[in-house]
Amino acid sequence: MSTDPSSPGAALLSVRNLTVVAQSEGVRRTILDDISFDLKPRQILSVIGESGSGKTVLARALVGWMAPQLKITGGEILFKGRDLIRDRAYASRLAGREIAYIGGNPAGALDPTMTVGAQLVEKLRAVRPDISAKDAQDKAIRLLEAVKIPSAASRFHEYPFQYSGGMMQRAMIVDALISDPALLIADNITQPLDVTVAAQILKLMRELNEKFSTAILFICSSLPVACDAGDEVMVLHAGEVVERQTSADLVSQPQHGYTRALIAELPTLWANGKDGRDERQDRNRQALMSVRGVAKFYETRGKAGKAVVQAVRNVEFDVFPGDNFGIVGESGCGKSSLMRLLxxxxxxxxxxxxxxxxxxxxxxxxxxxxxxxxxxLVLQDPFGSLPPQSSIGDIVEEPLKIHGIGTKKERHDRARAALNEVGLGDRLYDQLPTGLSAGQRQRLQVARAMVLEPRLLIMDETLSALDQTEQGKLLDLFGRLQAQHGFTYIFISHDLTMVRQVCSRIAVMYLGETVEVAPNERMFFDPGHPYTRALLSAAPTLEERRYRPEDCLLEGEPPSPIDLPPGCAFAGRCPHAFDRCQRENPALVSRADQALAACFLVNAASTAKAPADA
Structure with a gap:
């Protein structure tokens, strides 16, 4: 390869023998060990590895944003032939301009006192002072539309708190792309997103890559996503590069034992067919929780005056004792609003x-x-939902104190027992949670919830911040706890692979409504709603897809919950919509075999409205 950065075929980014160590309390630990790779213009390189493999440290080392205890002790980071480690002034000029970084946690990334659009315009004009405010605004809106922000021209004027988590992640992607960078470092950006938006983001990255010759380093924790995103996949394990191949070769001919283990532990969506789960429900059973016709509206104020956001509407389902009930849907579909109501x-x-x-x-x-x-309730954010100044024991005991349960010794004993049950161990009782990993923090949240011995646990995207290895461990834990204590679970998630593994029945939400409710096997092998098929077509998997993205994946944007159209809210994105769909909103009807769908094309024995526990 030519060493001249301007020559054809030259690498845009060359990392040579990069070594990073952590120094804390006299202990020295190697985080990245002798890392080398090249990245050319128009190339997308995926980096995969479990939590702790060094992925995020690598991303931050490339942009010079490492924590104080981390030090680069050897190697080079060459961008267009110049070393970013030794030429910090040059590196500073590139940051946010020619080199852009997107992280996977958008919370707190934007100023809450400024509108999202104003911050995007400010960023662009700082990089490009020659551009007018009007042109900067037009470009920001075009990019917001490109990443599927609904009603982008209106949302441009909204504040960060008015965006859902998925919309905030897309706004951060726009923030990175707005300067037309030569190198984009994307660190776990699709992990918090629902499958359809994640698929759209991957498609957008490809378009950016092809249109502007942007090189992309795509870091993620999902092997199927890494293979979908990258031309090649580089596997990190314990801070070392153990394998790099094209996506196809990595899957068909993995060379390293760690890669083979990653592939072997991947759950499947369809490959195993029937999973043996008994999905016949006793119609005479009493529901533990019944949701009937639930709606929630929020008043908002915009340039045109007051408006009403229809966040949740017409939601119906039953949850029976012993159920693992899943609720899935795109970001902005109303899952989090529904959680607050439940x-x-x-x-x-x-x-x-x-x-x-x-x-x-x-x-x-x-x-x-x-x-x-x-x-x-067990929340999504393993870092923001735990008080950092409280000891682990106090965090677990707090619900007992709030409800006045037990003596001090009894609370102490119950908290220790809960810590042992979730696999943390009571030795951590007096420690602070600051040193815990994301997976350990979620175990702590589960311990805090189960110390009250509840009958129902509501899990709101509880596993979305974890890699596939840690997710598998937590799912095994949930299974053991359920078998021991008889909990019933509601899993609110955008991760269809997880829902496929653990849920007996599933509800699908679209724009605030339940559009399908079905047993697990029926949902994945014979969905009744076109929106469900679109979700399944976008689910990351290495197996042969039952539903092809080119046939099912959604284009366009969902209607605004402020200004819903008449008829079916999905009609504008549905490939099968006809005149009636524009006039009437379909109700949930029975498809037999205890499945329901809100679609006029459902092949139902009866078109009468069915009870949600049919």
Whole structure:
């Protein structure tokens, strides 16, 4: 390869023998060991490895944003032939301009006092002072549209708190792309996104890569996503590069034992066919939680005055004792708003949520507090949801104190038992949570929830921040706890692979509504709604797809929840829509075999409205 950075075929980025160590309390540990690779213009290189393999340290070393305890002790990082390690002034000029970085945690990345659009324009004009404010705004809106932000021209004027988590991630992608960088470093950017948006982001990256010759280093924790995204895949293990091949060769002919292990532990969506799960429900069983006609509206104020966001509407389903009930859908579909209603954090504007015979939505504050002993919530963010100044023991004991349960010694003993059950061990009782990994923090959250011995655990994207290895360990833990204590789970997730593994029944949400409810096997092998097929077509997998993205994947953007069209809200994106879909909104109807779908094309024995527990 030519060493002249301007010559054809020359590498844009060359990393040579990069070594990074961590120095803490006199202990020296190697994080990256002798890393070398090249990245050319128009090339996408995926980097895969489990948590702790050094992926994020590599990404941050390339942009000079490492933590103080990390030091580069050897090697070179050459960008267009110049060493970024030794020429820090040159490296500083490139950051945010020719080299852009996107992280996987968009929370807090933008100024909450400024609109998203104003911050994008400010970033672009700082990099390109020659561009007018109008042209900068037009470019920002075009990019917001490109990453599928609904009603981009209106959302341009909104504040970060008005964006969902998935929309915030897409806004951060726009923030990185707006300067037309030569090198884009994307660090786990699709992990917090739902499958359809993640697929759209990968498609957008490809378009950017081809249109602007942008080189992309794509770092992720999912091997199927890495293979979909990259021309080649580089495998990191314990800080070392153990393999680099084209995506196809890596899957068909993995060379290293670690790569073979990653492939072997991947769960499948369709390859195993029937999974042996008994999906026949006893119609006479009493539901643990019944959701009927639930709706939640939020008032917002824009340039045109007040408007109403229809966040949740027409939601119906039953959760039976012993169920693992999944709720899936795109970012912005209303999953998080529904979670707040199910847990009593907010009250529905219409409908009922009956838990063990009592309406959560109308219960008095005192009664709701008593009900919360029997249902608990485990949140998505393993870092922001735990108080850093409290000891691990105090965190687990806190629910017992709030509800006045037990003596000091009894609370102490129950907290230690809970820590042991989730695999943390009671030796951590007096320590702070600051040193825990993401997986350990989620185990701590589970311990805090189960110490009250609830009947229902509501898991809101609990595993989305973890790599596939850690997810598998947590799913095994949930299975053991459920077998031992008889919990019922509600899994709110965008991860269809996880839902396929653990859920007995699944509800699909689109723009605030439930559009399908079905047993696991029926959902994955015979979905009744075209939106469900689109989700399945976008699910990352190495196996042969049952539903092809080119036939099912959604284009365009969903309607705004502020200005819903008449008829079916999915009609504008549905390849099968016809005149009736533009006029009427279909209700959930029975497809037989205990499956429901809200679509006029459902081949149903009856078109009458079916009960949600049919």
């Amino acid at each position: 847990t009593g954090l907010e009250r529905p504007d219409a409908g009922s949520i009956i838990f063990e015979g009592e309406d959560v939505g109308t219960a008095s504050p005192a009664r709701l507090r008593q009900l919360r002993r029997r249902f608990q």
